[in-house]
Amino acid sequence: MQTPRRRTETLTAAQPLAPPLWSLNDVIPKSCTVFAVQADGGEVRTVEGLEQGGELHPIQQAFTEKHGLQCGFCTPGMMMTGAALLERNPDPDEAEVRRAISGNLCRCTGYVNIVESVRHAAEAMRGS
Incomplete structure (x- = not known):
């Protein structure tokens, strides 16, 4: 194996x-x-x-801090989609984040904490 x-x-x-x-x-x-x-x-x-050099990527850190993890089932896809979005657009608004993650379903609560996590990561990556 x-x-x-x-x-x-x-x-x-x-x-x-x-x-x-x-x-x-x-x-x-x-x-x-x-x-x-x-x-x-x-x-x-x-x-x-x-993660690089033992440090979490800002999207991983943001999901932890903003409770975007929820049950964890959709989390890897949300993080990868969020990271890809932030590579293309370092300052997405809420609508852009929601559009980007629209292909990944979350059945726990909704997308509020996930959207907040992506936007928080964007701020961290910009140094805001």
Whole structure:
């Protein structure tokens, strides 16, 4: 049994895919619709790969501080989507955050804490 992939790595078709919520070449695909062979040679990044040098990524820290974790089922996808959004737009408004996460369902409470978490991460990344 292979060790689960936790960092950004280049995969070959012979290797298993990372956990189901990930990015492929900096695009957030629906992992259930991507075959391993489609990731061959691509860069796969999981939520665990966001931290650098033992420090949480601002999105991970914000989800902790703003209670965006909730039950945890949707959290990896929300974090990866939030991180991708913040790479493209360092200052998204609430509507932009909601639009970005609209493909990831949360059944716990709603999206208030998740949206607050992404916006808090944006502030932290800008140094505000």
